[in-house]
Amino acid sequence: MNKLLITADHVITKPTDQPIDQGAVLVEGGRIAAVGRAAELDTAVDAGVTRLSCPGATVLPGLIDCHVHLAFDASADPLRAVAHADPTELAAAMATRAEQLLASGVTTVRDLGDRDALTVTLRAAIEAGTAIGPRILAATTPLTSRGGHCGFLGGEVTTDDDIRAGIARNAAAGADLIKVMASGGALTPTGPRMWEAQFTARQLRLIVEEATRHGLAVAAHAHGTDVIAHCVDAGVRTIEHCSWRTAEGIGYDPEIARRMVENDIAVCRCVSGDWQLFRRQLGAERADAISETIRRMREDGVRFIAGTDAGVPGAAFGDYVGMLDFFATLGFGRCEVLDMATTGAAHALGLTDTGALTTGMRADLIVTDGNPLTDPTALRRIRHVFAAGRRAPALPPEGTEQPG
Structure with a gap:
């Protein structure tokens, strides 16, 4: 050899x-x-x-990006681009984005939502050496409510049987994990608002139980404080975004955070490399409130892992380090930041052979x-x-x- x-x-x-x-x-x-x-x-x-x-x-x-969307193009309207893209052209674009990630030092990515299981095909090509890119952990099609966040990807479910069938379909397609849109999201303004639940607490438990039956962990997109609590109770492996939204503003709950620590649930805050643009879009007051919540979670022992949400508007595939810089500005030490991107990320993703x-x-x-x-x-x-x-x-x- x-x-x-x-x-x-x-x-x-x-x-x-x-x-x-x-x-x-x-x-x-x-x-x-x-x-x-x-x-x-x-x-x-x-x-x-x-x-x-x-x-x-x-x-x-090598660095680990725990939250990307290879099917998205980081434009102002990535959803439209994915929904109407020719599968062959989209697959080629995804391969290019994978190369960009690898060039930036990212050797493992967790893709949390694509179309037609194209990430599984790309994963196989990279493993075979016919394509260049990082190791891919693919969630394939996210589960969402009828008319819910990112429903255009094909994962809308309503009944318990729908949930079981959706998870079985993803598992059969080769998914490495299950992604659930537990709350609404900014990219789907016609669906539930960001803090509103898309699934009941019982349904989230069913999703985790069914995923576990297939040997798969669950990553939950969750903005709302109540939704975060339901995800923790259900036993998801990671919580994406975790912004503690309520109808009135931000409602951080240290008791929920304590249960997250107790159950070894990591938070992927999803910060793009151009986080300063994110601050400008939010406005200084809201951005400062979010930063303070991150500091409070850190003080309470919540474990963060690194993720850029690459592919959504403004989140380029080549600027992983900018996201790490954001956490450094909040007082995270260099060792702590690197751990989020390597050893700690591998642990949260259940990987024992990297990091x-x-x-x-x-x-x-x-x-x-x-x-x-x-x-x-x-x-x-x-x-x-x-x-x-x-x-x-x-x-x-x-x-x-x-x-x-």
């Missing part, structure tokens, strides 16, 4: 661990074969093994100029990206690579 020894000034095995100075990672067959000091591994590895020397750089786990650089894990890793733990801009200077040991060919080979 082909082997590659990557050496750099620093190796971050996981954000909470002490970095290895003058470290190295040995990649073999798409997996990490060894991690340690460069001098020791260089001596231990056969001289014929290819070396990739990256002076001034840091090797760290860290340890022996036996998938070789999902990036090489950056500088050290992201000390330099906030380092993640914008990516030299190399590897997904399952495959080097992203679109990136310029700025390291020096030569046979040993």
Whole structure:
């Protein structure tokens, strides 16, 4: 099998661990074969093994985007574009967006709503090596109420039998998880308002139970405070957006947050890279209130994971790092932010083979100029990206690579 020894000034095995100075990672067959000091591994590895020397750089786990929509084009009206797109043209556009994500250092994405299970087809092409992109966890068609949020994707359900059939259909199509639109959403103004429930508490429990029967976890789109409570009680794995909306404004409930922590439910707040545009659109007062709620959740122990909602208006596929910068402005430390994007995200998504650089894990890793733990801009200077040991060919080979 082909082997590659990557050496750099620093190796971050996981954000909470002490970095290895003058470290190295040995990649073999798409997996990490060894991690340690460069001098020791260089001596231990056969001289014929290819070396990739990256002076001034840091090797760290590949980034995880826990919330994207590859079928959306980030335009002002992405829903219309998806609804009327030719399937072949849409599939080609999705493949391009996947390449953009990989080039930005994202080696795993969780797609939370597409059309015709196109993400499953793209996932298979990437795994086979016929397409370039990150690992994809696909939710396929989200469950929504009749006339509800993103109903145009084909997941409208009303009765219990509808729910069971919808989940079975997604599972048969190859879904990795189930997405439920538990509340209304901004992209569907004709449906329920953002804080309003689209399913009863009993129906949400049924959705989780039925998904579990198929071996699938549930990600819940939930804005309303009451809806968030129902999702927590139902046992979803992650809550998307989690904005604590009520008809009167924001209604944060620390007791619900406590139950989220107790049940190991993570929050994907879904912040686009251009978060400053988001602030301007909301207005300073509302934006500040949302930021303060995030701080309160953090103080109460709620675990955040990184997600950009790429594909919705203004959320480009190539600016993952801007989202991390947003959390840094709220007081999240560099180590904490990186954990949201790697180890913590992998845990929340139920992935045990990525999110860290340890022996036996998938070789999902990036090489950056500088050290992201000390330099906030380092993640914008990516030299190399590897997904399952495959080097992203679109990136310029700025390291020096030569046979040993």
